[in-house]
Amino acid sequence: MSEIIKGVRQMKGAQSIEFAAPPYILESACVCGSKEGEGPLKDTFDYIEEDSLFGCDTWEEAESALQEKTIDVLLEKSGYKKTDFRYIFAGDLMGQLIATTFGILKFEIPLFGLYGACSTMGEAISLASMTVAGGYANNVIAMASSHYASAEKTFRFPLEYSTQRPYSATWTVTGCGAVVIGNATNKSEKNMIKGKITGITTGKIVDYGCKDSQNMGACMAPAAADVIEQNLIDFGYEPGEYDKIITGDLGYVGQTILIDLLQRKGIEITDNHMDCGIEIFDSEKQDTHAGGSGCGCSATVLCGHILNNIKKGIWKKVLFVPTGALLSPTSFNEGQNVPGIAHAVMIEHPNK
Secondary structure (H helix, E strand, C coil): CCCCCCCCCCEECCCEEECCCCCEEEEEEEEEECCHHHCCCHHHCCEEECCCCCCCCCHHHHHHHHHHHHHHHHHHHHCCCHHHCCEEEEECCCHHHHHHHHHCHHHCCCEEECCECECHHHHHHHHHHHHHHCCCCCEEEEEEEECHHHHHHHHCCCHHHCCCCCCCCCEECCEEEEEEEECCCCHHHHHHCCEEEEEEECCCCECCCCCCCCCHHHHHHHHHHHHHHHHHHHHCCCHHHCCEEEECCCHHHHHHHHHHHHHHCCCCCCCCEEEHHHHCCCCCCCCCCCCEECHHHHHHHHHHHHHHHHHCCCCCEEEEECEEECCCHHHHHCCCCCCEEECEEEEECCCC
16 A cells, blocks of 8 residues: 555645655656667667557557557566556647557556647656555556657658758657556565656746747757756755756757756756757767657656666666647647746655
8 A cells, every 4th residue: 555644745845746755666668669779778778669650550550559569568577467557647749649549448547648748758757656645546657659750740741741851850759658656565676666756846838939840949948947947946956966957858959948048047957967859869870950859758768768777876866857849730830839848757766
């Protein structure tokens, strides 16, 4: 049963929660496509699929197959059965979350479907952690995915158009990451834990007036700066108290803007900032321009590279900040701005 500490105020500052009984990341799984499997993090992925269609007829079905494969891997690695999970918090970039709808159908796990654009993994982990910490579930899954071709088809142009991409554009990651969030009930479980979630900071929608859907980094950087600043204020931290402050998919353009925006506020993160969109591809060998993006970008980097380093003790404490651009084909075609949002999750070494 969950270890619930009654009567303890867990709200922290204006937008944060500090868990009195922190939930744990008990296991993780990540599945990627072939391009990601050629990048510098290839050895951290659990499975690399060479067929971009995942044996399916459409890109949307392929992303559903990607999600299904990821949960299969997660169940195999964790030793859990599908009936061990009370809820799953999951989402993708497709309209009405159709990748998730059909991707998790066979598992029959009660679903909270989420859309936070590319910040979805942060939202999923935040809500899953609150659910476990509040005693509403013992074990839950948090998951997010994206697919390069389905995202291009939805938000930009079909691949058959062969349009030229500007250098500010990022490459949507074909990937899915999932974690088991729960309580460590015995010593053997604690030895297997990937990380401890000590707190979260929920982001606000931030709109700096950017309209360029081919420059996601510029659209999302202000939201990332806002939630990072708020996390530091709410917890009374200096940036150096984190081994890494890790954004989701700002890429090279967004990283520059983020660092500049925070420097203007007297906050320096240059030495300990990392961006999943920069890490997942090799900028010199892979033609991805500004880096990687998509829900699957931060999710796969978290479930492999980041959690591996935390478990090994290389990093004792990180701030994981997935970032999202809040647009739809309708809003873009009607000339609306592209606001951003970001959610921060504080992850520590299990024994810290």
